[in-house]
Amino acid sequence: MSSKNHTDNRETPPFPFAEQTITEPLWVRRLLISFALGFLALFLFLPLAFMLFEAFAKGVSYYFKALSDEDAVHALFLTLFSAAVAVPVNIAFGLAAAWCVAKFEFPGKSILITLIDLPFAISPVVAGLLFVLLFGLQGWFGAFLESHHFKIIYAVPGVILATLFVTFPFVARELIPVMQLQGTEEEFAARVLGANGLQIFWRVTLPNIKWGLLYGVILCNARAMGEFGAVAVVSGSIRKTTCTLPLHIENLYNENLYSAAFAVASLLAALAIVTLAAKTMIEMKTAKEDKFE
Numbered sequence: 001m002s003s004k005n006h007t008d009n010r011e012t013p014p015f016p017f018a019e020q021t022i023t024e025p026l027w028v029r030r031l032l033i034s035f036a037l038g039f040l041a042l043f044l045f046l047p048l049a050f051m052l053f054e055a056f057a058k059g060v061s062y063y064f065k066a067l068s069d070e071d072a073v074h075a076l077f078l079t080l081f082s083a084a085v086a087v088p089v090n091i092a093f094g095l096a097a098a099w100c101v102a103k104f105e106f107p108g109k110s111i112l113i114t115l116i117d118l119p120f121a122i123s124p125v126v127a128g129l130l131f132v133l134l135f136g137l138q139g140w141f142g143a144f145l146e147s148h149h150f151k152i153i154y155a156v157p158g159v160i161l162a163t164l165f166v167t168f169p170f171v172a173r174e175l176i177p178v179m180q181l182q183g184t185e186e187e188f189a190a191r192v193l194g195a196n197g198l199q200i201f202w203r204v205t206l207p208n209i210k211w212g213l214l215y216g217v218i219l220c221n222a223r224a225m226g227e228f229g230a231v232a233v234v235s236g237s238i239r240k241t242t243c244t245l246p247l248h249i250e251n252l253y254n255e256n257l258y259s260a261a262f263a264v265a266s267l268l269a270a271l272a273i274v275t276l277a278a279k280t281m282i283e284m285k286t287a288k289e290d291k292f293e
Helices: 002-011 026-055 060-067 070-103 109-116 124-135 142-147 156-167 169-182 185-192 197-226 229-235 245-254 258-292
Strands: none
Touching: 026 258, 060 258, 070 109, 070 156, 070 169, 070 197, 070 245, 070 258, 109 169, 124 156, 124 229, 156 197, 156 229, 169 197, 185 197, 197 258, 229 245, 245 258
């Protein structure tokens, strides 16, 4: 008798509703979905529709003329060039910083993590002003740079420097939790089997962090192309010299060339949409791999 009672008690679930799916009432779900769609329509789809309407307000020929303008082409080139420089540098820094934080314990580790997050806490405009104070003509290193005929402020190096500053946390911040979750067991096993440091990185570490790395690269590239505040301060927005796409859009808008400004803005929005699509594909790929592991 006692054995039977013990079996019955064991088979009875401790919580009567554990196997039931708990969800909100239908009207609550519909209300939340309607609110989310309304918010997206008001703050995302409507502005995009208005931007496209204004971009083509003067016709298709004017739209492509605005995009093929010499200033717009140079701004596009400088934007892509800045991103092409910033992304590889941030990949190298992100890998090194994430490796140090996730794999080792050392004095000053918390300080390093804080410094990685610094661009998130400082306004880009303030960061631009700091660069002016450091490398401007009246700055700490201004006289030295002037004597060596090297210009940073109001020149392309200043644009690249500002872009690097605002983008360097993205790769590191994506890789640190991935590497921490990965642990060090596989690296130790590879080391015991005779692999050197480079072989361990390429054959063990990199395959495990590849999707996190790509995700960080995409976010870094998106921020590099869309940065405005820090670049506006250090560049001076000089046409055909230091004017990126966001700055070129502002110049056109201030000159009351609204259709041209929205035309160039649509190009920047298209680059953002491509970046968002790549980000979504990586998230889907990562979720799919996690499902089969």
